[in-house]
Amino acid sequence: MLIIKNLTKHYKGSNKGITDVNIHVEKGDIYAFIGHNGAGKTTTLKCITGIHGIDSGEVVIDGVSLRDDKMKCKRSFAYIPDNPDLYEYLTGIQYLNFVADIFEVPADVREERIKKYADAFEITPSLGDLISGYSHGMKQKLALISALVHKPKLWILDEPFVGLDPKASIVLKNVMKETCAGGGAVFFSTHVLEVAEKLCNKVAIIRDGRVIAGGKMSEVVKEAGSLESLFMEVLDDETN
Numbered sequence: 001m002l003i004i005k006n007l008t009k010h011y012k013g014s015n016k017g018i019t020d021v022n023i024h025v026e027k028g029d030i031y032a033f034i035g036h037n038g039a040g041k042t043t044t045l046k047c048i049t050g051i052h053g054i055d056s057g058e059v060v061i062d063g064v065s066l067r068d069d070k071m072k073c074k075r076s077f078a079y080i081p082d083n084p085d086l087y088e089y090l091t092g093i094q095y096l097n098f099v100a101d102i103f104e105v106p107a108d109v110r111e112e113r114i115k116k117y118a119d120a121f122e123i124t125p126s127l128g129d130l131i132s133g134y135s136h137g138m139k140q141k142l143a144l145i146s147a148l149v150h151k152p153k154l155w156i157l158d159e160p161f162v163g164l165d166p167k168a169s170i171v172l173k174n175v176m177k178e179t180c181a182g183g184g185a186v187f188f189s190t191h192v193l194e195v196a197e198k199l200c201n202k203v204a205i206i207r208d209g210r211v212i213a214g215g216k217m218s219e220v221v222k223e224a225g226s227l228e229s230l231f232m233e234v235l236d237d238e239t240n
Contacts, residue, residue, distance in 0.1 A: 137168070
């Protein structure tokens with residue numbers, strides 16, 4: 001579903017960026033991407049979604065190279081940044097219909113999906129309001145629904161649980177599982193290690209722009225005992 005091979009991106013005038021990142025997300029995976037602030041998580045996500053150019057390496061999404069056909073790749077995934085920029089002069093429902101128009105989702109299909117997920121995330125009564133009046137949590141929910149409206153094969157999410165209330169977090173976890181059960185995949189960054197360990201079957205840990213551990217969750221955390229313990233070991237290694 002997602003192959004990241006030797007992905008390298010360095011910012012001009014700085015040694016910051018990512019180097020030789022290799023990650024393989026398969027159908028059915030809920031894949032956690034963790035690391036401290038500035039480790040390279042967001043840079044990686046922006047590279048694989050085509051927002052940032054890359055220096056070298058390759059990104060393949062659903063069998064298509066991002067270099068060869070960026071638009072076809074973008075139709076296969078949904079990307080939600082950690083702080084979604086929405087068109088605040090639109091109402092919630094106008095925004096959802098705008099996204100559905102871009103992905104050419106039929107009227108009856110979009111209506112069914114919007115109702116399903118707006119009800120689940122409990123923002124149906126607010127869909128007629130301007131987005132400018134939404135709280136951060138409501139904007140996050142709207143962004144998630146906009147991602148689901150075209151039923152992407154791959155979710156790419158940057159800190160998706162930030163700003164969500166406990167019930168919405170549960171709904172999101174269930175939708176992730178539903179997506180993967182249907183043959184899709186989820187790749188997301190998070191600082192919530194407990195959630196990642198319980199929810200995800202695979203994990204990659206990035207430090208200073210390089211992936212230092214990755215693979216099946218059970219195997220990666222086996223020696224440390226927990227993802228939290230492993231992460232603290234990584235931080236200790238970095239400071240020593």
